[in-house]
Amino acid sequence: MKRHARIITTAIVAAAMAMGAQQAAASPAAPQITDQAGRIVAVARPFERIISLYGAHTENLFALNAEASLAGVSRHASYPPEAMQKPVFSYHDGLESFLAAAPDLVLIRPMIDRGYATLVRGLEKNGITVVSLQPATVDEMYAYWRALGLLTGRQDRAEAQIATFQQAVLAFRELVRDLHPRPRVYFEAIHKRMKTFTPGSMPVFALEAAGGINLAVDAKQVRNTNIAFYGKERILSRGPEIDVYLAQRGTMNPVTIEQIRTEPGFALIAAIRNDRICLVDEVLVARPTRRLLTGIDQIGRCLHPSVFEIEGKRILERAGLTRIPGHIERRMTP
Numbered sequence: 226m227k228r229h230a231r232i233i234t235t236a237i238v239a240a241a242m243a244m245g246a247q248q249a250a251a252s253p254a255a256p257q258i259t260d261q262a263g264r265i266v267a268v269a270r271p272f273e274r275i276i277s278l279y280g281a282h283t284e285n286l287f288a289l290n291a292e293a294s295l296a297g298v299s300r301h302a303s304y305p306p307e308a309m310q311k312p313v314f315s316y317h318d319g320l321e322s323f324l325a326a327a328p329d330l331v332l333i334r335p336m337i338d339r340g341y342a343t344l345v346r347g348l349e350k351n352g353i354t355v356v357s358l359q360p361a362t363v364d365e366m367y368a369y370w371r372a373l374g375l376l377t378g379r380q381d382r383a384e385a386q387i388a389t390f391q392q393a394v395l396a397f398r399e400l401v402r403d404l405h406p407r408p409r410v411y412f413e414a415i416h417k418r419m420k421t422f423t424p425g426s427m428p429v430f431a432l433e434a435a436g437g438i439n440l441a442v443d444a445k446q447v448r449n450t451n452i453a454f455y456g457k458e459r460i461l462s463r464g465p466e467i468d469v470y471l472a473q474r475g476t477m478n479p480v481t482i483e484q485i486r487t488e489p490g491f492a493l494i495a496a497i498r499n500d501r502i503c504l505v506d507e508v509l510v511a512r513p514t515r516r517l518l519t520g521i522d523q524i525g526r527c528l529h530p531s532v533f534e535i536e537g538k539r540i541l542e543r544a545g546l547t548r549i550p551g552h553i554e555r556r557m558t559p
Contacts, residue, residue, distance in 0.1 A: 261338075262335070296328050410469045423444060436528055436532075519549060
């Protein structure tokens with residue numbers, strides 16, 4: 226497990242222990258979290274004016290019913306639609322625009338910590354709490370949701386969300402339990418660089434929960450991310466084994482089915498020859514939100530369409546989610 230994963234998990238466990246001790250012994254000590262930059266943040270009371278500079282933070286705060294505490298969101302926030310009605314902020318903005326909004330908490334992710342240290346230091350020097358979080362695995366996502374619950378006073382809501390998510394994942398796994406053989410899948414992350422996802426990452430979790438086998442288990446992680454290098458040569462060497470070619474599509478990977486189909490050399494891939502190519506919205510498989518369940522459903526409809534068409538929708542509805550039409554694109558020959 227990566228260092229930041231240990232930090233998040235250990236921090237939330239420590240916070241939970243602190244809360245338990247507080248309830249049992251009426252201790253005045255406030256529960257704490259430790260973010261991915263090593264900041265230790267005591268949460269004596271919920272934060273009330275939060276600026277979120279990452280779309281996943283914003284989406285999760287809405288899911289926790291903490292949207293009233295949102296004083297601002299990033300310019301890329303688009304879900305839920307109500308998020309776009311909030312004031313917009315960017316890490317490119319000057320410090321003054323943040324100070325004018327008088328936030329008590331700014332939620333960021335490690336990329337902002339690394340690339341915009343001057344802004345972060347300015348916020349902290351002016352007494353504004355900064356917390357940097359971005360989980361890479363599903364277990365880390367649960368800890369992350371608990372951290373947001375603590376920061377906003379929505380711990381019960383966070384626990385309920387985790388329970389609902391886990392129940393839905395179990396239902397998806399039960400749906401595909403007896404399906405054999407399972408399709409062997411190469412899951413593309415970045416087409417131009419021939420990169421895939423790390424084993425254990427959220428996209429691979431979604432693939433496996435949907436009844437697929439990840440062929441790139443030997444992929445090598447790129448820095449501390451969920452992206453892994455694979456390379457065309459290795460993809461083509463596994464070509465006859467690839468039953469389905471799956472790719473995320475979005476800002477990170479603006480790829481098309483035609484681009485994949487006509488990639489030089491890809492005719493060696495069984496999935497390409499058989500027109501078994503699927504695209505899935507990257508927001509639904511790579512962001513740490515409850516809509517990862519929608520990503521599982523979309524992948525499932527690609528791999529096992531007859532099984533998922535009705536039952537996948539029912540699982541989503543029981544989890545309080547609706548299927549998003551038009552987000553999956555597939556070219557499949559039976």
